[in-house]
Amino acid sequence: MKILSAEQIRAADAYTIQSQNLRSEELMERAGITIFNWLHQQLNGSPVTLHIFCGIGNNGGDGLVVARHLLEHGYKIQVYVVNYSDKRSQDFLINFDRLKEQKVWPEILKEKSPMPDIQDGDIVVDAIFGTGLNREPSPWVGRLMQDLNSGKNLLVSIDIPSGMFLDKPSDLGRVIHANYVLTFQHPKLVFFLPSTGSFCEQWVALDIGLDEAFINSLDTDYELIGYHEIRPLYRFRSKFSHKGTFGHAVIAGGSHGKIGAIKLAAEACLRSGSGLVTAYVPGCGLNPLQSSIPEVMVLTDGEEKEIREIKIPFQPTVVGIGMGMGTSKPSLAAFRSFLEGWSSPVVVDADGLNMLAKEKAMLKLLPPLSVLTPHPGELERLIGSWKNEFEKLEMAREFVKKVGCILVIKGAHTIVLDKEKGYVNTSGNPGMATAGSGDVLTGVITGLLAQGYTPLEAALMGVYVHGRAGDLCLQAQSMESLTAGDIIIQLGTAFREFYLEDSTQSNEEEGE
Numbered sequence: 001m002k003i004l005s006a007e008q009i010r011a012a013d014a015y016t017i018q019s020q021n022l023r024s025e026e027l028m029e030r031a032g033i034t035i036f037n038w039l040h041q042q043l044n045g046s047p048v049t050l051h052i053f054c055g056i057g058n059n060g061g062d063g064l065v066v067a068r069h070l071l072e073h074g075y076k077i078q079v080y081v082v083n084y085s086d087k088r089s090q091d092f093l094i095n096f097d098r099l100k101e102q103k104v105w106p107e108i109l110k111e112k113s114p115m116p117d118i119q120d121g122d123i124v125v126d127a128i129f130g131t132g133l134n135r136e137p138s139p140w141v142g143r144l145m146q147d148l149n150s151g152k153n154l155l156v157s158i159d160i161p162s163g164m165f166l167d168k169p170s171d172l173g174r175v176i177h178a179n180y181v182l183t184f185q186h187p188k189l190v191f192f193l194p195s196t197g198s199f200c201e202q203w204v205a206l207d208i209g210l211d212e213a214f215i216n217s218l219d220t221d222y223e224l225i226g227y228h229e230i231r232p233l234y235r236f237r238s239k240f241s242h243k244g245t246f247g248h249a250v251i252a253g254g255s256h257g258k259i260g261a262i263k264l265a266a267e268a269c270l271r272s273g274s275g276l277v278t279a280y281v282p283g284c285g286l287n288p289l290q291s292s293i294p295e296v297m298v299l300t301d302g303e304e305k306e307i308r309e310i311k312i313p314f315q316p317t318v319v320g321i322g323m324g325m326g327t328s329k330p331s332l333a334a335f336r337s338f339l340e341g342w343s344s345p346v347v348v349d350a351d352g353l354n355m356l357a358k359e360k361a362m363l364k365l366l367p368p369l370s371v372l373t374p375h376p377g378e379l380e381r382l383i384g385s386w387k388n389e390f391e392k393l394e395m396a397r398e399f400v401k402k403v404g405c406i407l408v409i410k411g412a413h414t415i416v417l418d419k420e421k422g423y424v425n426t427s428g429n430p431g432m433a434t435a436g437s438g439d440v441l442t443g444v445i446t447g448l449l450a451q452g453y454t455p456l457e458a459a460l461m462g463v464y465v466h467g468r469a470g471d472l473c474l475q476a477q478s479m480e481s482l483t484a485g486d487i488i489i490q491l492g493t494a495f496r497e498f499y500l501e502d503s504t505q506s507n508e509e510e511g512e
């Protein structure tokens with residue numbers, strides 16, 4: 001699903017108004033009714049009081065429409081206008097009058113107004129600012145937001161949490177902390193970034209009939225990736241295929257005390273469909289690997305405790321490298337000379353990334369479209385430090401263009417970047433922040449590359465399937481108890497969902 005910028009959202013609104021021959025107030029009515037319907041479905045006529053805080057622009061206008069429909073359906077409402085400016089929008093004014101016709105006189109809140117009385121358990125609807133925010137809210141509006149945030153109330157934001165910019169950093173002291181964000185048509189990038197994402201606990205994208213053909217024609221910088229985007233990439237296996245069809249992957253790395261990383265990656269690689277998997281490890285890895293995963297072949301370095309030379313006596317399809325490898329000088333030299341003699345894409349993780357960061361000249365040796373899978377610390381070592389999430393993404397995109405790689409920025413919502421755009425993953429859960437989870441991901445991506453998926457496909461499917469397997473783990477256990485090995489076990493079910501018709505997928509139009 002496409003993630004639109006503020007400008008593209010405005011263009012889609014304007015195009016829809018024109019192509020469907022609507023008045024803008026009619027689109028607002030549709031938007032407000034859609035929000036009302038969602039609320040009504042959840043509340044089912046409950047006698048709870050709803051406090052609706054409206055700004056003076058179109059987001060506030062949406063809030064007024066919602067208030068009118070709640071009233072008509074017998075809900076108890078209190079309506080406030082947060083009067084941060086006198087420039088009320090036309091459609092706000094139309095709906096202000098319509099509400100007054102229903103004998104509702106919103107309370108006008110100004111700088112010195114006392115905080116309205118809201119009882120614990122009441123619901124607060126936030127329609128203060130939407131996508132039209134163009135400067136920080138003034139301090140008194142910020143204080144009002146903080147008061148609302150500190151109450152014991154369910155907070156529902158219309159379109160976006162008020163005070164949040166879509167395309168630059170927000171002052172998080174002046175942003176509504178929403179339990180639910182009821183957003184129009186498509187989710188926004190800020191819902192998925194670490195700093196702002198926690199202000200959008202759950203989001204729901206509500207279809208208000210914006211012109212999808214127009215939206216599809218837009219070239220967006222980001223897309224949201226879930227089951228429906230990944231499933232078409234899945235390749236069914238032909239009856240006449242054999243293990244040679246699915247490639248031979250090498251998983252290289254490990255050092256004394258860190259052979260487990262290779263065990264996890266090699267097993268995940270195998271369970272993601274690589275025809276053959278060979279582990280390349282220092283001598284100390286031979287026995288543990290042979291006895292724990294007999295399906296995996298093992299090659300050893302002459303050294304016992306760390307890799308000092310990478311000599312592979314055959315031509316593997318793909319190499320996943322770096323997990324548990326250490327960054328000593330001899331290991332770095334081995335990595336460098338391996339890259340000098342290698343031309344197919346590689347998957348680089350963990351200490352492989354740290355070595356690239358230590359000797360940046362090595363980045364030039366990376367074969368085109370290699371996949372790099374940094375967590376935030378590794379990313380910072382590679383690209384330098386950033387001031388905010390937006391700068392981070394810009395720097396990462398520059399890096400991708402310069403190096404010609406695919407970057408998998410791991411996090412709660414992992415973002416895969418290629419030179420064209422960013423893909424935001426929706427699967428996965430905080431239980432996966434556990435030792436070895438990243439090794440499993442590298443194994444999965446390497447396994448998919450071995451079978452002939454393109455590097456971008458392998459990265460996207462790998463990230464999604466890894467997260468999905470982690471989600472499936474929670475059916476039988478908890479986030480606390482989840483281990484990387486459990487993720488490997490669930491890979492089977494995660495892949496199976498691609499060809500089971502009645503797959504019970506999490507609805508990607510709704511997220512947490």
Ligand SMILES: NC(=O)C1=CN([C@@H]2O[C@H](COP(=O)(O)OP(=O)(O)OC[C@H]3O[C@@H](n4cnc5c(N)ncnc54)[C@H](O)[C@@H]3O)[C@@H](O)[C@H]2O)[C@@H](O)CC1
Nearest residue numbers: 013028031057058059129130131132133134135136137159
């Ligand atoms: N344009 C459309 O056709 C539709 C818009 N919709 C709603 O409209 C919203 C966008 O509405 P608007 O563009 O009117 O803007 P907002 O309602 O987000 O903001 C209100 C206005 O206040 C001013 N402003 C911005 N930041 C300010 C600040 N810090 N202090 C004081 N004033 C400030 C701006 O002039 C802005 O237009 C969306 O989020 C959505 O809720 C929906 O009704 C669907 C249709």
Ligand SMILES: [K+]
Nearest residue numbers: 129158160162
């Ligand atoms: K809002």
